[in-house]
Amino acid sequence: MPIGGFVVTIDQKAKGDAFAGLARFPQVEIYGSDEKGNVVLVIESETSKEMEKIVKDINRVEGVLNCVMTYINVEDE
Amino acid sequence: MSITRREFLKRTAALTAASYVGMNLPFSLEGESHAADADKWVKGVCRFCGTGCRVELGLKNGKAVALRGVADSRTNLGYVCMKGMLFYKIIGHPDRFTKPLYRAKKDQPFKTITWDEALDIAAKEFANAVKTSGNDSVAYYGSGQALTEETYLFQKVMRAGLQTNNVEGNPRLCMASAVGGYLTSFGADEPIGSYSNIEKASCFFIIGSNMAEAHPVVFRRVMRRKLDNPNSVKVINVDPRISPTSRIADLHLQFKPGTDLALMNAMANVIIEEKLYDENFINNYCVFKAVEDDKPKGVDFEAYKKFVAEYTPEKAAQLCGGNITPENIRKAARMFAKSPGTMSMWCMGINQRLRGVWANNLINNLHMITGQLCKPGADSLSLTGQPNACGGVREGGGLCHILPGHRPVAKDKLRNQVEEIWGVPQGRIPPKPGLHTIAMFSAVNEGKIKAIWIHCTSPAQSLPNADHYRKGLRRDDVFVVCTDIFPTKTTELANLILPAAFHFEKTGVYGCTERRSQITPKAVNPPGEAKPEVWMVREWALKLSKELNDPVIKKSVEPFIGLEEGFALSKAIWDEYTQKLTKGRDNDLTGATYDVLLKMADGVQWPAPTTEFALKGGTERKFVKGIDPLADKLSQDDKPYQFYGPAHEDRKLYIWLRPYNGAAEEPDAEYPYYLSTGRIIDHWHTTSMTGRIPEIMRANPYSYVEINPKDAAKLGIKPGDMVEVESRRGKVVMPAKVIEGPIEGMVFAYWHDMDEERMINKVCKDAFDPGSKEPEFKISACRVKRVSGPKQLKPYIVTM
Numbered sequence: 046m047p048i049g050g051f052v053v054t055i056d057q058k059a060k061g062d063a064f065a066g067l068a069r070f071p072q073v074e075i076y077g078s079d080e081k082g083n084v085v086l087v088i089e090s091e092t093s094k095e096m097e098k099i100v101k102d103i104n105r106v107e108g109v110l111n112c113v114m115t116y117i118n119v120e121d122e
Numbered sequence: 123m124s125i126t127r128r129e130f131l132k133r134t135a136a137l138t139a140a141s142y143v144g145m146n147l148p149f150s151l152e153g154e155s156h157a158a159d160a161d162k163w164v165k166g167v168c169r170f171c172g173t174g175c176r177v178e179l180g181l182k183n184g185k186a187v188a189l190r191g192v193a194d195s196r197t198n199l200g201y202v203c204m205k206g207m208l209f210y211k212i213i214g215h216p217d218r219f220t221k222p223l224y225r226a227k228k229d230q231p232f233k234t235i236t237w238d239e240a241l242d243i244a245a246k247e248f249a250n251a252v253k254t255s256g257n258d259s260v261a262y263y264g265s266g267q268a269l270t271e272e273t274y275l276f277q278k279v280m281r282a283g284l285q286t287n288n289v290e291g292n293p294r295l296c297m298a299s300a301v302g303g304y305l306t307s308f309g310a311d312e313p314i315g316s317y318s319n320i321e322k323a324s325c326f327f328i329i330g331s332n333m334a335e336a337h338p339v340v341f342r343r344v345m346r347r348k349l350d351n352p353n354s355v356k357v358i359n360v361d362p363r364i365s366p367t368s369r370i371a372d373l374h375l376q377f378k379p380g381t382d383l384a385l386m387n388a389m390a391n392v393i394i395e396e397k398l399y400d401e402n403f404i405n406n407y408c409v410f411k412a413v414e415d416d417k418p419k420g421v422d423f424e425a426y427k428k429f430v431a432e433y434t435p436e437k438a439a440q441l442c443g444g445n446i447t448p449e450n451i452r453k454a455a456r457m458f459a460k461s462p463g464t465m466s467m468w469c470m471g472i473n474q475r476l477r478g479v480w481a482n483n484l485i486n487n488l489h490m491i492t493g494q495l496c497k498p499g500a501d502s503l504s505l506t507g508q509p510n511a512c513g514g515v516r517e518g519g520g521l522c523h524i525l526p527g528h529r530p531v532a533k534d535k536l537r538n539q540v541e542e543i544w545g546v547p548q549g550r551i552p553p554k555p556g557l558h559t560i561a562m563f564s565a566v567n568e569g570k571i572k573a574i575w576i577h578c579t580s581p582a583q584s585l586p587n588a589d590h591y592r593k594g595l596r597r598d599d600v601f602v603v604c605t606d607i608f609p610t611k612t613t614e615l616a617n618l619i620l621p622a623a624f625h626f627e628k629t630g631v632y633g634c635t636e637r638r639s640q641i642t643p644k645a646v647n648p649p650g651e652a653k654p655e656v657w658m659v660r661e662w663a664l665k666l667s668k669e670l671n672d673p674v675i676k677k678s679v680e681p682f683i684g685l686e687e688g689f690a691l692s693k694a695i696w697d698e699y700t701q702k703l704t705k706g707r708d709n710d711l712t713g714a715t716y717d718v719l720l721k722m723a724d725g726v727q728w729p730a731p732t733t734e735f736a737l738k739g740g741t742e743r744k745f746v747k748g749i750d751p752l753a754d755k756l757s758q759d760d761k762p763y764q765f766y767g768p769a770h771e772d773r774k775l776y777i778w779l780r781p782y783n784g785a786a787e788e789p790d791a792e793y794p795y796y797l798s799t800g801r802i803i804d805h806w807h808t809t810s811m812t813g814r815i816p817e818i819m820r821a822n823p824y825s826y827v828e829i830n831p832k833d834a835a836k837l838g839i840k841p842g843d844m845v846e847v848e849s850r851r852g853k854v855v856m857p858a859k860v861i862e863g864p865i866e867g868m869v870f871a872y873w874h875d876m877d878e879e880r881m882i883n884k885v886c887k888d889a890f891d892p893g894s895k896e897p898e899f900k901i902s903a904c905r906v907k908r909v910s911g912p913k914q915l916k917p918y919i920v921t922m
């Protein structure tokens with residue numbers, strides 16, 4: 046079960062849509078956000094591929110501009 | 123209160139991410155008793171694209187368990203993308219080659235042999251070819267994913283040992299036109315500036331690149347710049363496809379494939395008409411060049427002005443089609459010229475073209491006429507696809523016409539310099555450049571090449587008009603050696619497969635887009651008997667020397683005999699290359715020793731002639747006095763910029779008069795659609811690696827073709843329908859994705875699929891740029907028809 050740390054950038058104009066969209070992923074936990082549109086989140090998934098799919102879907106969420114990773118732990122995979 | 127191990131890891135992940143954006147989270151991990159997430163972190167560079175993200179591999183009991191970006195790296199500022207992080211799955215993958223495999227004939231099964239036998243066979247076959255058919259009957263075809271040390275040693279043995287310049291590599295298929303553009307425009311290969319210009323730029327001109335998907339970490343910086351300065355920073359996105367990159371654009375210009383040459387000439391016209399050009403910059407640093415009777419000829423500003431005057435915005439808008447209007451062209455030209463710092467970024471959409479060099483020149487022209495170079499935020503930056511196309515292949519001598527250190531083979535003085543450095547007799551390296559990629563595989567087809575070593579790449583799938591070139595590789599009188607980690611469409615055609623060590627299983631350097639060299643040291647052992655390629659080349663050369671009774675071949679590897687293969691051998695090769703071959707050249711890496719590279723968070727940008735300078739990171743902006751030590755050293759006047767590039771002896775920048783010409787194959791009544799191809803973000807190139815990660819294959823099992831909804835309606839195609847895409851060269855059948863992506867009249871297919879039914883490169887045209895010899899993957903003509911409704915397909919990858 047890999048665990049990844051991510052920084053998502055959202056368009057402040059579509060902030061509501063973006064947070065609502067992110068909240069729909071059960072594997073995603075939001076840890077914090079700031080006024081510049083940075084959102085720190087952690088994804089915990091069954092496989093790293095599932096994580097990749099979630100990242101792809103996050104990129105398609107209305108108001109999300111970019112989703113990059115900073116850390117992944119795969120010790121259980 | 124103590125937390126669980128998983129909670130501990132989640133908090134570690136969250137804190138790492140938060141620290142990059144300066145966010146405080148309401149917890150810390152101080153005092154937690156959990157064992158650390160990794161017991162050792164090893165810094166290296168990502169294996170999966172030319173961005174050059176610095177990463178750290180976390181090991182626990184010698185096993186890869188975690189990865190993270192390096193926060194103080196100037197390439198990626200700590201960020202990485204998901205694709206880049208999956209490479210740990212390849213380390214230890216059960217499909218890896220672990221023993222040498224051989225068969226005398228290509229219809230026989232492979233059998234396992236020893237390394238000694240394998241290298242004997244390789245030496246005998248190459249020696250026989252040389253004895254019976256001459257030195258040019260052998261060839262090396264390498265890769266922008268090979269380490270610099272590997273490319274350097276292979277080409278040294280081929281040129282000085284086997285006396286042939288038949289040294290090529292897959293960067294010919296992706297960035298040769300950018301090389302041609304830089305050399306003809308600026309007199310020197312590779313970008314002048316760095317990614318660090320992004321945070322200073324006020325206008326981005328992104329053309330022929332879907333960087334949001336293909337280079338997401340660079341895109342993040344561009345996006346951040348735009349979001350932090352929504353009014354003062356402008357983004358122009360120019361592409362026949364709408365892509366996620368367009369999301370941050372102030373202006374998205376969508377045009378018919380290939381017509382961007384007219385668009386850029388029209389922008390230049392507006393800039394001149396509206397007097398937005400930088401007269402000072404032009405007078406001080408530039409000259410104008412036209413081509414007459416196939417030769418460059420100096421012309422003046424008036425001639426250039428007259429030339430671009432033909433490209434009125436009205437005429438260009440008509441040629442370009444799409445959403446381009448005369449007013450849009452004027453707007454783009456003004457944004458480009460008036461911004462305090464404009465940065466262009468492009469990729470395959472510009473390079474993989476019949477007129478790829480011209481397209482590069484026209485981007486560079488816009489920068490020269492507006493003086494948008496050498497100052498903060500201004501640069502003409504070609505993004506690269508592979509992690510070491512710049513460092514290994516462009517700089518290390520990995521193409522048929524260049525020797526290490528940006529030395530053209532044909533220049534006697536420079537060739538002799540290399541012979542002297544290598545200690546081989548003068549005249550040992552042939553003066554004639556070898557065969558470029560398409561010519562090389564044509565020679566394989568004709569049976570003129572009898573033995574070829576293909577390293578870390580799969581031309582049987584990646585060449586355009588692939589069926590045509592696979593004929594030659596299938597011949598039984600052509601001996602094919604492959605060094606690889608997994609089976610590919612090319613190893614299917616090999617006689618000998620040599621199992622190679624993968625990233626972090628050997629030591630070596632990659633040079634990324636921004637002239638930056640970064641080391642990745644060995645952290646884990648390769649599986650089974652897999653070996654670093656530098657070991658293979660050295661041992662093969664020693665056997666070749668005996669077979670051909672030629673001591674000069676031995677001489678080419680003599681400094682490396684007996685060195686331990688995991689680190690010391692690579693270090694000695696890097697030392698020879700940097701200390702002797704780059705010294706005094708524009709890509710001077712003398713200061714970038716292994717010691718220095720291992721100390722750096724992010725490597726060194728050349729020129730870096732001393733270790734003191736290299737330890738500061740090297741040259742952020744070339745040609746600028748006070749920043750680039752060579753600009754100071756080679757200064758000839760009191761001007762702030764010194765364009766000392768080796769290709770322009772007059773030290774001028776060249777503004778070229780390049781007309782708009784169509785593609786090699788434009789749509790017609792028989793083949794009415796433009797076909798363009800590209801890469802899906804999930805897969806790397808031919809899927810030989812990513813196809814083996816089951817989860818990736820489940821989510822993206824096969825290629826598909828994108829069709830504009832208007833075209834789909836005309837053709838009666840619904841989403842998921844099976845569609846035949848046919849050209850004059852071949853056809854494939856793949857599922858349709860109906861999407862507002864490609865412009866009307868164009869279809870876009872992904873090229874990663876290994877299945878014969880869906881291998882789009884069978885359909886692409888092998889026409890190539892006469893300057894760069896790079897094939898025109900991005901444009902050919904096809905017809906499209908629905909063959910059935912959605913069908914259950916089986917994913918396919920080559921296995922043994």
Ligand code: SF4
Pocket residue numbers: 168169170171172173174175198201202203204205206207336337338339340
């Ligand atoms: S952007 Fe490229 S170099 Fe960076 S992590 Fe992703 S694949 Fe690797």
